Amino acid sequence: MSANAGSLADLQRAFQAFMLAGDTGFATKVRSGGRASREIGLAVYRDGYALRLIEALEIDYPGLMAMAGPADFELMARAFIAAHPSRHPSVRWFGRHLAAFLAATPPFSATPAAAEMARFEWALGEAFDAADTIPIDADALMSLASDSWPGLMLDPVPSFRRLTLAYAIPQAWAVREQAPPGELGVDPADRPTPWAIWRADETSTYRSLAPDEAALLDALAAGGTFLDMVGAVAPHTGEDEAPARTATTLRLFVEDGMIARFRLSD
Amino acid sequence: MPTMLLPDDRFGLGLRTDHYEEIADGGARVGWFEALSENYMVEDGGPLRWLDRLRRDTPMALHGVSISIGSVDPLDGRYLDDLARLVDRVEPMWVSDHLCFTALDGVQMHDLLPLPYTEEALNHLVPRIQTVQDRLKRRLVLENVSSYIAYDASEMTEWHFLAELAQRADCELLLDVNNVHVSAFNHGWNPLDFLAAIPTDRVRQFHLAGHSHNGTHIVDTHDHPVADEVWTLYRAAVERFGPVPTMIERDARIPPYEELLAELEIARRLASEETPA
Ligand SMILES: [Fe+2]
Numbered sequence: 001m002s003a004n005a006g007s008l009a010d011l012q013r014a015f016q017a018f019m020l021a022g023d024t025g026f027a028t029k030v031r032s033g034g035r036a037s038r039e040i041g042l043a044v045y046r047d048g049y050a051l052r053l054i055e056a057l058e059i060d061y062p063g064l065m066a067m068a069g070p071a072d073f074e075l076m077a078r079a080f081i082a083a084h085p086s087r088h089p090s091v092r093w094f095g096r097h098l099a100a101f102l103a104a105t106p107p108f109s110a111t112p113a114a115a116e117m118a119r120f121e122w123a124l125g126e127a128f129d130a131a132d133t134i135p136i137d138a139d140a141l142m143s144l145a146s147d148s149w150p151g152l153m154l155d156p157v158p159s160f161r162r163l164t165l166a167y168a169i170p171q172a173w174a175v176r177e178q179a180p181p182g183e184l185g186v187d188p189a190d191r192p193t194p195w196a197i198w199r200a201d202e203t204s205t206y207r208s209l210a211p212d213e214a215a216l217l218d219a220l221a222a223g224g225t226f227l228d229m230v231g232a233v234a235p236h237t238g239e240d241e242a243p244a245r246t247a248t249t250l251r252l253f254v255e256d257g258m259i260a261r262f263r264l265s266d
Numbered sequence: 267m268p269t270m271l272l273p274d275d276r277f278g279l280g281l282r283t284d285h286y287e288e289i290a291d292g293g294a295r296v297g298w299f300e301a302l303s304e305n306y307m308v309e310d311g312g313p314l315r316w317l318d319r320l321r322r323d324t325p326m327a328l329h330g331v332s333i334s335i336g337s338v339d340p341l342d343g344r345y346l347d348d349l350a351r352l353v354d355r356v357e358p359m360w361v362s363d364h365l366c367f368t369a370l371d372g373v374q375m376h377d378l379l380p381l382p383y384t385e386e387a388l389n390h391l392v393p394r395i396q397t398v399q400d401r402l403k404r405r406l407v408l409e410n411v412s413s414y415i416a417y418d419a420s421e422m423t424e425w426h427f428l429a430e431l432a433q434r435a436d437c438e439l440l441l442d443v444n445n446v447h448v449s450a451f452n453h454g455w456n457p458l459d460f461l462a463a464i465p466t467d468r469v470r471q472f473h474l475a476g477h478s479h480n481g482t483h484i485v486d487t488h489d490h491p492v493a494d495e496v497w498t499l500y501r502a503a504v505e506r507f508g509p510v511p512t513m514i515e516r517d518a519r520i521p522p523y524e525e526l527l528a529e530l531e532i533a534r535r536l537a538s539e540e541t542p543a
Binding site: 091 | 451482
């Protein structure tokens with residue numbers, strides 16, 4: 001028995017060092033002589049720690065699992081766990097830095113499609129978890145007086161995310177359950193492709209964007225007015241076509257449930 | 267402290283997403299639900315929409331896993347704010363978490379790690395529990411965890427520690443009957459000694475759950491039906507503590523709702539045999 005001051009903190013630090021890094025000092029603070037041996041008891045904690053976090057990643061990243069297969073996925077997960085201990089009380093946030101980790105850390109960085117898959121899957125999860133809202137419908141927009149249009153500003157729904165992907169990630173993700181584990185192939189896209197991800201009703205959805213649509217959405221999401229959006233679209237369509245094209249595209253986004261509300265700048 | 271509400275029917279189940287639709291369509295058919303606090307400490311969205319909807323018809327208790335009451339880290343103010351907001355929304359019958367630590371130096375272990383049973387740990391816990399109770403304006407209910415190791419530093423048994431803590435902090439206890447059984451097996455003590463030492467007026471709720479028996483040791487996995495030995499211990503708990511609200515926890519390999527209702531019937535039957543009307 002020991003009762004020196006601060007021993008609670010020492011004990012907790014030793015336990016944590018054991019769980020995170022296998023530090024052996026903790027074993028000397030643990031009693032032997034129960035029915036389950038000291039080694040077995042310690043292993044329950046150490047194994048459970050890794051398994052819980054690996055499982056959290058498996059839930060968030062089924063596409064990565066389909067690409068890597070269980071063995072490589074586990075290696076990747078263990079490397080991530082070692083580099084990024086969990087810092088949020090809810091384990092659902094644990095995987096949020098995985099894409100950045102894969103992009104920056106050899107050997108995973110040698111497969112850039114893996115980091116892109118992680119980015120895409122995390123964005124899908126964020127879209128799913130984002131706050132509810134009722135999107136506006138096209139009638140609301142079309143009933144606006146024409147002299148209001150230049151100052152029109154729109155807010156995307158809270159679930160809206162914008163990605164640009166160099167690989168055909170969403171196409172591969174859509175067939176992730178058809179491929180045997182570890183054999184999901186991901187092809188490079190013809191060119192880097194902008195994508196929108198959002199949630200309409202209960203499920204997350206996504207679609208690719210033409211270059212002028214992406215330019216419009218980026219101006220919209222940055223808080224720009226209709227005139228700013230026209231300015232962003234013009235390089236792709238020419239000055240004359242830009243206002244009509246902007247209005248048509250906006251209507252499409254509204255009908256797809258991507259817009260939460262509109263305002264008029266003064 | 268406000269008086270606790272009690273459900274008319276004291277048998278409940280853990281609320282799990284797998285069963286939302288079934289409950290909405292067929293009704294709860296239990297007296298109350300235990301909702302996992304962290305699942306609903308989120309932005310407005312699907313989870314809270316379901317919670318509000320199911321709460322309209324059925325009383326609930328809130329059960330957390332990450333208040334980390336025994337950690338030497340300061341209490342997480344943001345976590346407490348989020349929890350207090352959820353408490354205002356749900357108006358639970360009571361709020362529980364575990365007697366353990368789950369985080370240290372801001373790093374979350376996502377596990378219920380046991381505390382040493384020492385005077386130092388008691389002195390550490392009492393003011394922290396009181397802070398939480400003041401913040402939530404109600405008694406905190408703390409659950410005994412399953413453990414797989416014991417500390418050299420411990421100066422008393424787990425049951426003496428729990429009894430002493432409940433008295434000193436004026437908190438209540440959630441007696442997890444399966445956890446008593448699991449820890450008793452792993453450490454080689456008698457689970458009836460545990461029950462006999464816990465003050466009868468402090469037990470707010472019972473947990474029942476399944477475990478995985480690995481021969482040399484038992485792990486608290488919540489992925490099986492309640493084991494026979496745990497039902498036997500439950501009878502002894504009802505005999506000692508009386509008609510305490512009881513629920514079954516299932517967190518993995520979650521069966522159809524009907525199956526859990528049937529398992530809960532066993533609890534009803536055993537309890538009525540121990541406490542005749
Ligand atoms: Fe429990």
